[in-house]
Amino acid sequence: MMDRRVRKTREALYSAFVALVAERGYDGFSIQDLIDEADVGRTTFYAHFKAKEDLLQFGFNRWRDELTSLPKSTAAERRGFMEALLGHTKSHAGLFAALLGGGGGALAETEFRSIVEEVVAAEVGPDEHRATMIAMLSGALLAAIRQWIDAGVKGSGAEILDAFDKLVSAAKR
Amino acid sequence: MMDRRVRKTREALYSAFVALVAERGYDGFSIQDLIDEADVGRTTFYAHFKAKEDLLQFGFNRWRDELTSLPKSTAAERRGFMEALLGHTKSHAGLFAALLGGGGGALAETEFRSIVEEVVAAEVGPDEHRATMIAMLSGALLAAIRQWIDAGVKGSGAEILDAFDKLVSAAKR
DNA sequence: TTCGGTAACGGATATCTTGTCCGTCATCAA
């Protein structure tokens, strides 16, 4: 098991990170601000993370671990997966809003997309443009989620999944 | 008309910017590096641009001006517009690759999307989820272009437009 | 409960980047 001190320090840093991103945006604070907020020594930060971006990766890895445990065999299960995805997004809307529209956007988007792609790929049949289609559908879903967040994450997001289904059915033909 | 000195300075800065982004990525160089490359005084940079991001905006504004002059009334004209878009992207692939996957990603994506949305909106009929649909299609197109770039911009991009048409037709129903 | 190992600490530091100031010189357009 991991040393308790390590766990505590990482937790403190990650919590501070989340709070600061939501409050000031990804580029709105320095590492100095971060370690002040986390109440952790400067050296300690660098003992655990190489840069701010590592912290973002750290969070996505956690989330990914959480999501990969869900079953994705049947269409219904995949719908459940997406609902879980939307639910998590909704409950951390402030964080995602800051991420998707800031300096962490590139990494956040890549991570988000890779999580989504796994499920989308299962919906797309073999095709000459399969790779293009998967990229397009993932991009479409991500764009819809982003717009949902920008509009204040109203509703359960079911409209998004419905609209998405429309596109998926087109991809199948 | 604009003072020749002003034109020359801006051109020098923008050329250096393009070269450095393509070579080292958006976050891979400092303003110091930029003015060294452009062989321009530090003060001079700040007399024209507030930050690195302004230079990116400057480039997109140019591109936008170029594209808005194209007609977009008929479906065929809109297809031509998209072909022009893809053509330009292809001939500046190195630049876009660095932008869409780097720190300038947020602004670059916003700009790219806003250029695309105008055309996409014309394809989508009135609908209860019109806004969502437009966002999705724009996102899909952008994702396809990004994948195209990552794969080495092979071909004319016609496959992208074909696949895109499939999705558009689904959105119309 | 002890004890060797390990993590966190504060403080210091060298280096880089940023944005702004100045007076001087070169270039422009009228």
Next chain:
DNA sequence: TTGATGACGGACAAGATATCCGTTACCGAA
């Protein structure tokens, strides 16, 4: 030709970064 304007180099303070040190406090296995 000339008054206006832009570009220049040099310098500067402020802030951030990443790494060093010796010391202290905590952990968990024996």
